[in-house]
Amino acid sequence: QRLDRALDRVEQRSRAPVSGSDWRGALERLAEHFRAPRFLDHLASRTGDRVHLVPVDHVAYVQARERATYAVTATAEHMLDATLAELERKLDPATFFRIHRATLVNVAWVGELHAHFGGRLAVRLKGERRDDLVVSRDRVRPLKERLGLA
Template identity: 30%
Template sequence: MNVFIIEDEELAVRKLTRLLEEVDPSLRVVGTAPSVRASVKWLESNTTDQASAPDLILMDIELADGQSFEIFEQTTVSAPVIFTTSYDEYALRAFKVNSIDYLLKPIKRHELEASLEKHRRLSNGQGVDSAPRIAIDALVQQLRQQVTPTDYRRRFLVRHLSQWVPVEVQDIAFFYSESGVSLFRTKANQKFSLDYTLDELEAMLDPEHFFRANRQYIVSINSVQQIHPYFNNKLKLTLKPDPDEEVLVSRERASDFKKWMGK
């Protein structure tokens, strides 16, 4: 089976590829793409070639240049899709397109196995359109229960020089991604790396205290010192300690960010 992965975090691509190999060594990842534009280009170049045409697409919803739903508006997607994301708010739209399943990050092996088995059953002479209808209200309720754990992460065990040290979540100023690696900065301006993607970290953190400002940053409410209007309806944040680059809240999240800060 040929699999095409649409995901904008390099670490997540590597983890998903490794998980697919563990679940079924016969699966072949024939391509990856980090954005809507790259996905459309790849699909239009490879779907006519039987050797590289995907039998299944694993698709993250939030990409570097927009939401993956835009792919369906720009090109024909003939292969069934398994959406992967941390956001249950997209569940309704996800199941209205060519999707056969929906996996919440961090993806668990047994859930991926179940999705692949579902795909095999549907492909065995039935086709995706004959899949049983899913009760959307029940689905959304189930996703909310999964994406909002009752016990959020309280500390991380990280490598420091030749030893492992615990760092309390309350002492972390912000998490960020740099060259495909996830890191965090403490309020004391110490830097550590983590073996989690930002999507996985977002699901672990209490949304009362942490906010996903953009695809590269998750900020603690206590680290935000100033909020400045920015062009195109974005917001520019002044954080403590100072990050190495500008931290902008995307236009789509600016309203939610202001509500979060004003609670």
């Protein structure tokens, strides 16, 4: 839909006389718009009639539990309207990594890794939030590769 609207605008502007450099600039801006993926820079948490915006760099991890999705920061847990799958698509994969079917972790918050039973691994967060998050067996190798450990 966005592409259709952009092309309609280009077509409308094409009816007016335009120099070659103007076209080139417009096409470059249009291409840049579609080239650069846009990821969320904050998450919206609704409480009653209020919406609290949580910057994604404050989010240590996002977890689905008890039929809800939570963004966990150093000091609070914020209930979100989106599913974990939706958030995984909308959050920058360079920042958030799925370590478990129910957990996306902010890689910048990973403080250490340690062995967990059953061939699994656990991630301990750094800073004020020192939660231990279990990494599912099938995500251990990709996580180590992502962190440059494999």
